[in-house]
Amino acid sequence: MACACSTLGLSSPRILPRSVPVSPSRSKPLQVRCTVGELVMEPKVSSVDAPLLLKAVNGEKIERPPVWLMRQAGRYMQSYRTLCEKYTSFRERSENLDLVVEISLQPWKVFKPDGVILFSDILTPLSGMNIPFDIVKGKGPIIHNPLREAADVDQVRDFVPEESVPYVGEALRILRAEVNNEAAVLGFVGAPFTLASYVVEGGSSKHFSKIKNLAFSQPKVLHALLAKFADSMARYIGYQADSGAQAVQIFDSWATELSPVDFEEFSLPYLKQIVDQVRQSHPSLPLILYASGSGGLLERFRLTGVDVVSLDWTVDMAEGRRRLGPEVAVQGNVDPGVLFGSKEFITARIMDTVAKAGSHKHILNLGHGIVVGTPEENVAHFFEVAKGIRY
Template sequence: MPCICSRSCSISTFPVHSISYDSRFLRTPNSKPSSIHCSVGVAEPKVAATAEPLLLNAVRGINVERPPVWLMRQAGRYMKSYQQICEKYPSFRERSENVNLVVEISLQPWKVFKPDGVILFSDILTPLSGMNIPFDIVKGKGPIIFNPPRTLSDVDQVREFVPEESVPYVGEALTILRKEVKDEAAVLGFVGAPFTLASYVIEGGSSKHFTKIKRLAFSEPKVLHSLLQKFATSMANYVKYQADNGAQAVQIFDSWATELSPADFEEFSLPYLKQIVGSVKQTHPDLPLILYASGSGGLLERLPLTGVDVVSLDWTVDMAEGRSRLGHDVAVQGNVDPGVLFGSREFITGRIMDTVKKAGKGKHILNLGHGIVVGTPEENVAHFFEVAKGIRY
């Protein structure tokens, strides 16, 4: 078999290593074993001195034999076992606020695919009820905010989030997950970023044009800043709470920050992300923080300014170019197009190998550039994990 990723990597300022692929995962009944070897460029990593999960070692720049792998929206959506739970428990909030269901759903992909990261089954809007912002998540419609705050008086009614009081089930679920997974994989928590949470809250739900929050930002910025500050303080506390209860890394989703211009990102998102990271690092300096913002190509150089340990790229950014633009001090995550999982096994393999080659050795978490799409064949997800776990630097 010829090398699937034969193009030379554009990052050329680091020593050259080779990537090999365990061909057992590519065999068909009539095929002979084969291998893939591709060159990549990276800085020399440190040597592992602990038995911590592969994902944590990779983020910290410790020598690893392959890139760790997990998938966004890994728990649920595409798995038949999850769909069966949905039939029995149709309310998303019931599924995500019941300890036993959260643990069961979070472990479904772990039991089948053994990813290197096991992420908590939850939602970024979960804290809203504890902040006196009533909401629901309705099948076919998405999130609905019942009384969107639009004035300073409304924002004054928003409480700062106290996770141990409002979402004790999150802490309980993370503790159980940590015991179940042990150190065979990293347990991942996540939170929503202030601007993205504010977008949902001000818009009253999902939005296409973000007219309401931009009107507020540009006509009454004090109101928005007041709300963003409450979210920043609350999400910093939520990250710490998750870490204290078993999360070994936490991903921050700022999905809608990329609806902002660079100048507006620097006013309405960046300062609050910095605040969260700074607060968390004071008490949990070794906790890896991952930042994901879909469509982030126009803001890429600004994302490391937040102080996060990992920047997760969506698939619209070339991985080699993303590495070059971010700099090699920050780890990267991603960034295979979720649509690739609808392709043939050979096609999926090629895209994985191309991404890994461009990311280079070390400080890379293999992932999709967004969440798994509903209807993705489970057998293709299985192949994705088989290929990923068969890679050797």
């Protein structure tokens, strides 16, 4: 049976009042009480020493929600900013083995999250697919030769990660050894439509007019590009898993720019293709799907076959759980802006999210990445409160 959780001692099962603070020196864990809810699927069984995050995905009974944060390795940490002063190029930081490992481990050494994610970028595979790009400070991704014709797509090569990004595999192997199963090592890839958006638009976009022009005027050209990305990203996921990743998150950042009917044509089939291909080679590898602003597409996300859907903060967690159904694990979904609030406020929002998510198949996270300027002490408090929860 699933559990609909409420914070201990509260008459309402939903909201933890702001008047219930958590002291950093609190000796007792925060309690979460559960009541019987809907039937859920029989849980898979992980090994006894499996990381907490994997146990949550598999539906095992655990004592607290696992927790990690998107963009947890990055701009809010002083140690990262100091490193950036020496290594000013993002691509250098994300494509140099020693730097990738160091940056990936920075939050692990300070906060001990339950997930340690590879420091990289969803565009990293592009060079290996004959799509030159750069990431320019203040401008973001720049695609030097945008793809807009059938001849352009014909020049796109299949991605062979062993040849193009061997440092990714080596970094994951090092991370597994360093973390030593105390947390799950996470890899990630970009989804086909999101990657296509960058390479067709030539970089970031506000209106996505160029890729929609291609989609609606030359759909066969776009489908050919999406198919290449789907096959290559499925192969990339397998490579990451073989190198040590214990779960992989798929970012379809721009899928929510599509109407539901267009999502069903230009994103959903290719997400399903990735999942199906990975299931054939790595049937037990957990796959997580995230897209910001995805409230209108949740039911369609479920159709992809992923194990976990990561909710952004614009979706109520309890509503999201109902819409996704009990067989899908959920991740999220605290507003990143909450980390600018008081410690009492942060605590209240964490408890509200956990209460609505329940004690079954939930990974605590933000609804998006950490915002630049977030106080590190508030991040520390977020992890401290999360780890102090007991169902």
